[in-house]
Amino acid sequence: MRPPRTPSVETRLKAILTAIAIALTGLTVGTALTQGFMERTAEARLMLDTARSAASGLEASQAEPLLESLRPFWKEVPPDHGGETVRSADGRTWRFALDRARIWNALVYRQRYVLVVGLIGLLVAVELAVFLAYSLTRPMKLLAWGCEQMRTGRWVRLPSLSRTPYEIEALNEAFNGMVEDLKRWQDFQKQAARVERLAALGSVAAAVAHEVKNPLASMRIHLDLLKGRLPEGEKESVAILGTELDRLNQTVSQLLSYARPRPPLFGPFEARELLGWIASMTATPCRLAGVMQSWSAEEGCPPLWGDEQQLKQVLLNLVLNAIGAQPDGGSVTLAARGEGRFVSISVADKGPGIPPGLLERIFDPFFTTRPEGTGLGLSIVHRIVEGHGGRIDVETSERGTVFTLALPAAPLGKKES
Amino acid sequence: MPVLLLQILVFGAYTLALVFLAGEAFNWKEDRRLFYVGGNRITLVPMVGTFVATWMSAASVLGYTMWLYADGYVAFTGSVNGWLIGLVLMPFIVRKLRVSRALSLPQWLGETFGDPRLRSLSALALLGAYTFYMVIQFRAFGTIVASLLDIKILVASALVYLFVLYTTFGGLPSVARSDTLNLSLIVGGVTLAAATLLGKAGSLGAVHAALAERAPGMLHPWTEGWSPLVTTLMMLSWGLGVAANPQYAIRLLSARTTRDAYNTLALSSLIIGLIYAGLTVLGLSAFVLLPNVSAASDELAFTRLFSAVLPPVPAIGLFLAVLAAAVSTANSQLLLAACSLCYDLSPREGRNRGDLVTEDRFLFRNRIAIAAIATATLILSQFRMPGVLLIGRYSWTVVAICFFLPLYVIRNPRPRGLFVPLSAALLLHLFLTVFIRLLPELALLPALALEGLLYFRPWRKQP
Numbered sequence: 001m002r003p004p005r006t007p008s009v010e011t012r013l014k015a016i017l018t019a020i021a022i023a024l025t026g027l028t029v030g031t032a033l034t035q036g037f038m039e040r041t042a043e044a045r046l047m048l049d050t051a052r053s054a055a056s057g058l059e060a061s062q063a064e065p066l067l068e069s070l071r072p073f074w075k076e077v078p079p080d081h082g083g084e085t086v087r088s089a090d091g092r093t094w095r096f097a098l099d100r101a102r103i104w105n106a107l108v109y110r111q112r113y114v115l116v117v118g119l120i121g122l123l124v125a126v127e128l129a130v131f132l133a134y135s136l137t138r139p140m141k142l143l144a145w146g147c148e149q150m151r152t153g154r155w156v157r158l159p160s161l162s163r164t165p166y167e168i169e170a171l172n173e174a175f176n177g178m179v180e181d182l183k184r185w186q187d188f189q190k191q192a193a194r195v196e197r198l199a200a201l202g203s204v205a206a207a208v209a210h211e212v213k214n215p216l217a218s219m220r221i222h223l224d225l226l227k228g229r230l231p232e233g234e235k236e237s238v239a240i241l242g243t244e245l246d247r248l249n250q251t252v253s254q255l256l257s258y259a260r261p262r263p264p265l266f267g268p269f270e271a272r273e274l275l276g277w278i279a280s281m282t283a284t285p286c287r288l289a290g291v292m293q294s295w296s297a298e299e300g301c302p303p304l305w306g307d308e309q310q311l312k313q314v315l316l317n318l319v320l321n322a323i324g325a326q327p328d329g330g331s332v333t334l335a336a337r338g339e340g341r342f343v344s345i346s347v348a349d350k351g352p353g354i355p356p357g358l359l360e361r362i363f364d365p366f367f368t369t370r371p372e373g374t375g376l377g378l379s380i381v382h383r384i385v386e387g388h389g390g391r392i393d394v395e396t397s398e399r400g401t402v403f404t405l406a407l408p409a410a411p412l413g414k415k416e417s
Numbered sequence: 418m419p420v421l422l423l424q425i426l427v428f429g430a431y432t433l434a435l436v437f438l439a440g441e442a443f444n445w446k447e448d449r450r451l452f453y454v455g456g457n458r459i460t461l462v463p464m465v466g467t468f469v470a471t472w473m474s475a476a477s478v479l480g481y482t483m484w485l486y487a488d489g490y491v492a493f494t495g496s497v498n499g500w501l502i503g504l505v506l507m508p509f510i511v512r513k514l515r516v517s518r519a520l521s522l523p524q525w526l527g528e529t530f531g532d533p534r535l536r537s538l539s540a541l542a543l544l545g546a547y548t549f550y551m552v553i554q555f556r557a558f559g560t561i562v563a564s565l566l567d568i569k570i571l572v573a574s575a576l577v578y579l580f581v582l583y584t585t586f587g588g589l590p591s592v593a594r595s596d597t598l599n600l601s602l603i604v605g606g607v608t609l610a611a612a613t614l615l616g617k618a619g620s621l622g623a624v625h626a627a628l629a630e631r632a633p634g635m636l637h638p639w640t641e642g643w644s645p646l647v648t649t650l651m652m653l654s655w656g657l658g659v660a661a662n663p664q665y666a667i668r669l670l671s672a673r674t675t676r677d678a679y680n681t682l683a684l685s686s687l688i689i690g691l692i693y694a695g696l697t698v699l700g701l702s703a704f705v706l707l708p709n710v711s712a713a714s715d716e717l718a719f720t721r722l723f724s725a726v727l728p729p730v731p732a733i734g735l736f737l738a739v740l741a742a743a744v745s746t747a748n749s750q751l752l753l754a755a756c757s758l759c760y761d762l763s764p765r766e767g768r769n770r771g772d773l774v775t776e777d778r779f780l781f782r783n784r785i786a787i788a789a790i791a792t793a794t795l796i797l798s799q800f801r802m803p804g805v806l807l808i809g810r811y812s813w814t815v816v817a818i819c820f821f822l823p824l825y826v827i828r829n830p831r832p833r834g835l836f837v838p839l840s841a842a843l844l845l846h847l848f849l850t851v852f853i854r855l856l857p858e859l860a861l862l863p864a865l866a867l868e869g870l871l872y873f874r875p876w877r878k879q880p
Contacts, residue, residue, distance in 0.1 A: 008445070011441065108421045112425070116572055120579065137443065137445070158774075159774055
């Protein structure tokens with residue numbers, strides 16, 4: 001965030017509210033003091049006139065105590081200082097001037113609470129300005145922080161602040177909505193880029209595989225022919241050559257099936273049968289790896305609608321991956337249950353899980369973490385499941401991984417067809 | 418101009434200066450480190466400002482001057498001398514503190530001894546101690562302003578409440594800025610008043626001569642009521658209390674560099690010395706000019722005395738200095754009390770800052786706590802609690818028990834080894850002050866001794 005260069009909302013609000021508070025206090029106190037002074041002056045003049053009129057009929061000695069009553073407002077001044085004159089019947093003259101300082105002091109004393117409350121009002125106005133600014137800048141700060149996070153590639157959601165005005169709440173919601181849309185758009189772009197990449201890769205792979213498959217077949221035939229003619233000592237090398245050729249052939253076949261998958265031959269079949277077949281096929285590798293195997297199909301689980309051979313390939317891939325992920329033993333659990341128009345089949349293991357950074361790439365072709373893997377197994381699984389109009393989800397943690405397939409259930413009446 | 422109007426205008430000017438010089442209460446880029454320790458980058462001038470202004474509390478300005486007015490130089494021996502001992506000790510903890518990146522002293526204590534219980538216990542002690550100590554500041558401010566303007570103490574205390582609230586909301590940066598203003602007012606007010614009074618009394622020599630004639634006991638460092646032993650023990654206790662007080666230690670932690678921390682201590686000692694010299698002149702000269710002024714409280718006596726012996730402008734300057742001292746100490750203590758409550762006593766608050774949302778919520782809670790503690794203090798300051806000053810002295814000594822040994826004596830902390838000694842020391846202090854009726858300062862020494870004994874256990878054979 002950039003450091004602020006111009007006066008902040010708080011400073012501006014403080015200045016405005018302080019000015020208002022000073023003006024109001026000044027006006028109130030000024031009016032009260034001026035009005036008070038005018039009233040006191042008028043009262044003083046009335047007192048003086050009354051005293052003057054009374055003194056004019058009295059001897060000087062009798063007028064003296066009377067003139068004492070003028071003291072709160074008037075002070076006696078020497079004759080050459082001007083002022084108001086009071087004369088007694090026997091001709092003695094006094095001169096009085098208005099004691100403004102005394103009047104002011106008395107007025108200020110009387111208005112002292114107003115003045116102090118004005119001061120408190122000023123402070124309260126400043127505190128209010130501060131809180132007003134806080135309530136405005138707090139969401140703004142969060143919004144700026146959210147934008148900053150977005151800029152650095154972190155998706156954030158702004159929390160809703162308690163008791164914020166609805167306008168700011170709307171701003172927050174708009175920001176959060178924008179973040180969600182952008183995230184969806186980014187996911188879509190990633191998906192589109194992946195599809196594009198896979199399509200290009202598929203075309204190249206198909207061409208290469210086609211060119212490699214025929215020479216491979218020929219090599220295999222000639223190797224079998226050679227095998228009978230070679231002395232006993234050389235046969236081991238030929239057997240290794242044969243194994244490697246088979247591996248190469250399998251990779252090429254996988255590449256071809258990935259690049260040019262045959263369209264699924266849809267038909268109904270029972271999930272229970274599928275799971276049973278998989279369990280029997282993988283019993284030996286499980287035993288060898290010390291992995292406990294179990295499977296279950298929910299009572300009343302609807303039949304699947306798909307290509308049985310392709311889905312066997314899918315589950316076989318997933319179970320073999322699960323066994324490979326638990327070299328020190330563990331368990332593989334297969335389960336099937338109906339979910340509306342879909343059948344959900346899960347393959348769960350208790351391996352170490354997939355690191356979060358790799359999760360996005362596991363369905364990419366040629367992506368593998370195992371040295372002997374081709375990196376095509378899960379790509380083919382993904383393509384077949386998508387070809388069936390299904391969905392594949394992965395949940396992974398340090399306690400294990402669960403692949404869940406959502407495959408179409410056979411429509412009613414199709415079971416027997 | 419009427420003196421009353423002049424006083425109100427001066428308070429108004431102080432208010433405006435505070436509002437616009439203390440800066441913003443809510444920093445755009447704030448986090449807990451900035452809020453509590455100024456991001457550990459407070460520069461020398463505000464550091465000196467906040468250190469000295471926090472040092473000069475209303476209780477010490479007013480209490481020391483009136484003690485001096487009543488008893489003479491024994492006030493210096495018993496209080497200022499001890500405080501200065503604390504100041505002399507402080508350089509020894511600068512490096513130790515700055516190695517840690519803690520945000521509070523309880524956190525430092527808990528982490529140094531690897532014992533979260535220590536953090537909670539010391540934070541609880543700080544929360545209580547500072548809340549009650551603030552009552553004294555509020556009360557002093559309220560009494561003086563109420564007496565000057567002839568208004569109710571509640572109305573006058575509302576002013577200090579708002580001043581303190583406003584300056585503390587921005588955390589240490591705002592406190593430091595306002596403290597710099599407060600320090601200039603304290604130095605200006607005390608110097609002007611002292612110079613005026615010295616002019617009226619003649620000179621310091623003339624003051625001493627008058628004292629030698631009228632009250633020679635005032636020139637002696639000990640009095641009959643305060644024997645040399647008691648005075649020395651008091652002095653020592655005050656010294657240990659100041660040396661271990663987190664409100665100074667946290668400032669040393671907040672300095673931009675270690676060098677700045679040392680320079681702060683050096684410059685501050687000069688300014689503090691100047692202020693105490695001014696207060697000494699004030700107390701002694703006032704006695705010479707107008708002895709035997711007494712009132713129901715020290716605050717009232719102070720107001721009456723200096724309203725009588727000083728002309729209006731220097732008198733207002735002096736009163737403003739006391740008010741500035743009250744505000745500057747109270748806001749510092751309020752911040753530390755809120756830190757103890759929201760940071761040290763909240764087990765979920767980690768040491769590191771979270772993202773902006775977490776920080777924003779955390780600081781919001783702090784501001785709520787600041788408002789709540791200040792309001793509680795305002796309410797407490799309206800009760801005529803017996804011995805408010807005594808509670809302040811309790812606070813001071815409890816804080817010393819919590820922090821003196823770990824800060825100054827223990828070199829190689831033993832994990833989880835301090836909790837029992839510290840708890841035992843606090844209990845002993847409580848027993849000695851409540852049941853034996855010993856002065857809190859005197860009870861501090863055996864409590865510290867017990868804490869040290871239980872921690873080091875000299876009777877055990879070393880492996």
